[in-house]
Amino acid sequence: MTGDLDRPELEVHDDGSRLVAGDPVADDATIEGALRPRTLDAFIGQQRVKDQLGLVLEAASARGRAADHVLLAGPPGLGKTTLSMIIAAELGMPLRVTSGPALQHAGDLAAVLSSLIPGEVLFLDEIHRMSRAAEEMLYLAMEDFRVDIIVGKGPGATAIPLELPPFTLVGATTRAGLLPGPLRDRFGFTAHMDFYETVDLRAILARSAALLDVALTDDAAAEIAGRSRGTPRVANRLLRRVRDFAQVRADGDVDLTIARDALALYEVDEIGLDRLDRAVLDALLRRFGGGPVGLSTLAVAVGEESETVETVCEPFLVRAGLLARTPRGRVATPAAWSHLGLRPPPGSTPPLPFGEAVAAEPDASDPA
Ligand SMILES: Nc1ncnc2c1ncn2[C@@H]1O[C@H](COP(=O)(O)OP(=O)(O)OP(=O)(O)O)[C@@H](O)[C@H]1O
Ligand SMILES: [Mg+2]
Numbered sequence: 001m002t003g004d005l006d007r008p009e010l011e012v013h014d015d016g017s018r019l020v021a022g023d024p025v026a027d028d029a030t031i032e033g034a035l036r037p038r039t040l041d042a043f044i045g046q047q048r049v050k051d052q053l054g055l056v057l058e059a060a061s062a063r064g065r066a067a068d069h070v071l072l073a074g075p076p077g078l079g080k081t082t083l084s085m086i087i088a089a090e091l092g093m094p095l096r097v098t099s100g101p102a103l104q105h106a107g108d109l110a111a112v113l114s115s116l117i118p119g120e121v122l123f124l125d126e127i128h129r130m131s132r133a134a135e136e137m138l139y140l141a142m143e144d145f146r147v148d149i150i151v152g153k154g155p156g157a158t159a160i161p162l163e164l165p166p167f168t169l170v171g172a173t174t175r176a177g178l179l180p181g182p183l184r185d186r187f188g189f190t191a192h193m194d195f196y197e198t199v200d201l202r203a204i205l206a207r208s209a210a211l212l213d214v215a216l217t218d219d220a221a222a223e224i225a226g227r228s229r230g231t232p233r234v235a236n237r238l239l240r241r242v243r244d245f246a247q248v249r250a251d252g253d254v255d256l257t258i259a260r261d262a263l264a265l266y267e268v269d270e271i272g273l274d275r276l277d278r279a280v281l282d283a284l285l286r287r288f289g290g291g292p293v294g295l296s297t298l299a300v301a302v303g304e305e306s307e308t309v310e311t312v313c314e315p316f317l318v319r320a321g322l323l324a325r326t327p328r329g330r331v332a333t334p335a336a337w338s339h340l341g342l343r344p345p346p347g348s349t350p351p352l353p354f355g356e357a358v359a360a361e362p363d364a365s366d367p368a
Pocket of ligand 1: 033081344
């Protein structure tokens with residue numbers, strides 16, 4: 001037990017950032033660079049996107065021209081930024097990085113566009129947050145590789161056309177639905193990124209463990225993968241926390257027991273729900289009999305803002321098939337009762353979800 005003396009204290013941060021959030025938290029940025037795959041081959045999962053993108057890039061290289069503009073759409077932490085870097089690397093071109101919020105004026109965009117070199121890849125993150133004026137300039141730039149620079153004001157203003165070198169725009173968005181049609185139409189290829197399968201997350205974890213020099217058993221990788229909500233960023237973050245636990249409480253190697261104990265300590269359950277997710281479900285089941293209950297009532301019951309419950313907890317609870325949003329309010333599904341080890345109140349069958357949840361199910365009695 002002598003080694004224990006040199007081991008650091010294990011800190012369980014409770015600074016409000018969530019271990020299972022798809023969005024980046026404080027210490028992600030420093031480590032993510034090191035864990036990013038650099039080539040399309042090393043990029044794990046998303047096979048359909050990889051195949052399609054591979055073709056787009058190969059065709060461009062064969063023609064010796066700038067590749068078509070690419071839109072990467074999907075939830076946070078699935079690899080959009082990673083893919084943008086891979087696109088530039090595969091094309092053998094430099095990558096310029098900017099983001100929608102940074103382009104508040106058309107002039108901001110003009111400055112970036114006019115300094116591109118031929119064939120350069122321009123990554124525009126959070127493209128749905130660009131200003132209207134920049135957006136309109138971008139239409140012309142994407143289509144005709146040209147911008148009109150407005151000089152002067154009022155009736156005396158004139159537009160001076162400026163030729164741009166051919167470039168490849170890679171746009172990324174978590175909210176593809178917010179993009180105006182004309183912008184979406186100007187992308188030659190849109191990659192819709194889906195949540196990852198557990199097998200892919202296992203492979204990602206094995207790769208990350210090797211890069212971080214952590215001994216990780218297969219069953220431990222599977223355990224962490226199953227709790228990662230289909231999101232590589234979450235998988236990598238859980239791996240780092242489990243590694244901390246293994247270093248402080250054991251010899252640093254991660255096996256199934258260590259992984260389970262660590263994730264229990266961090267309150268991430270078997271399917272990736274954290275304390276807040278479970279509090280919401282618990283209130284819905286125990287206090288409101290499974291619903292329907294209004295969002296604001298549910299939020300008050302767990303002491304959170306409605307918005308937090310709606311944007312932070314609900315999307316995953318819905319995706320996991322535990323909660324349904326209905327016109328009458330939030331309703332627990334039968335799976336929610338069994339997940340919390342509860343029984344629906346005697347005599348009541350859990351109210352069936354309806355509205356969107358039912359519309360998604362094909363109706364067997366309907367011959368059409
Ligand atoms: N297919 C993959 N294989 C291996 N690692 C991956 C993969 N996809 C993502 N990652 C890892 O997950 C982390 C987050 O990925 P990335 O930053 O590209 O996500 P994002 O989609 O840009 O997220 P955001 O919407 O928040 O910008 C990176 O550290 C990267 O290493
Ligand atoms: Mg990103």
